[in-house]
Amino acid sequence: MIRREVDKTFEEKTLEISRVSRTVKGGKRISFRALVVLGDKKGQVGIGVGKASEVSLAIRKASTFARKHLKRIPISDAGSVPKEVLVKFGSANILFKPSKAGSSIIAGGVIRSIAELAGIKNLVSKSLGSSNKINCAKATIIGLLEAGKR
Numbered sequence: 001m002i003r004r005e006v007d008k009t010f011e012e013k014t015l016e017i018s019r020v021s022r023t024v025k026g027g028k029r030i031s032f033r034a035l036v037v038l039g040d041k042k043g044q045v046g047i048g049v050g051k052a053s054e055v056s057l058a059i060r061k062a063s064t065f066a067r068k069h070l071k072r073i074p075i076s077d078a079g080s081v082p083k084e085v086l087v088k089f090g091s092a093n094i095l096f097k098p099s100k101a102g103s104s105i106i107a108g109g110v111i112r113s114i115a116e117l118a119g120i121k122n123l124v125s126k127s128l129g130s131s132n133k134i135n136c137a138k139a140t141i142i143g144l145l146e147a148g149k150r
Contacts, residue, residue: 012038012063013113016133017055035133036062037110038070039117045144046070047114047137071141074148079121087143092130094139096147099124110136118144 016035021028032055039045046069050061076082080098087094094111099122105115107125110133115123127136 010038010040010044010067011117012036012066013117014059014062015110015113015137017058020051032058034058034062035137036066037114037117037137038063038066039114039119041117041119043073043075043119044070045073045114045118045141047141049134071145073118073120073144075118075120079119080123081120081144081147083147085143085147087139087146089139089142090130090132090135092132092135092139093128094136094143095126095128096143097124098122109133111140114140114144120144 014034014036018033019030020033021030031051031053033051035049036059037047046066048062048065050058050065052058052061074082076098078101081096084097101122103122105112105123107115107123108127111125111127114137
């Protein structure tokens, strides 16, 4: 995972870079796909996916998309999610549970990165089903937003 500061207010983390290819008449065309999460650690977070023929362009496209699609995540007084929620996106099922202060983030890979950049301090989470990083990232955003609804 590559981490860098953007604008002093937002922090950016590259979660995945994958090489994709398609077969055309003359052979194979290779491009790169990047998954980026952007957050200010104060409740705003966004994810973006970008594809390009070069890695740096793919990361830039993904980061631009993430900046345009920032979401406000509700955070409880304990620095956790307000309520327990189970969310499904594609074949990715993710369970979020509120946690008491001081317990830290107990979550794996993509969920941990998004929660940290959103500013969540305490969270218990479990990813069930799919291990696809893009679907898990989208499910995480949906779940964190849903946990704030009444």
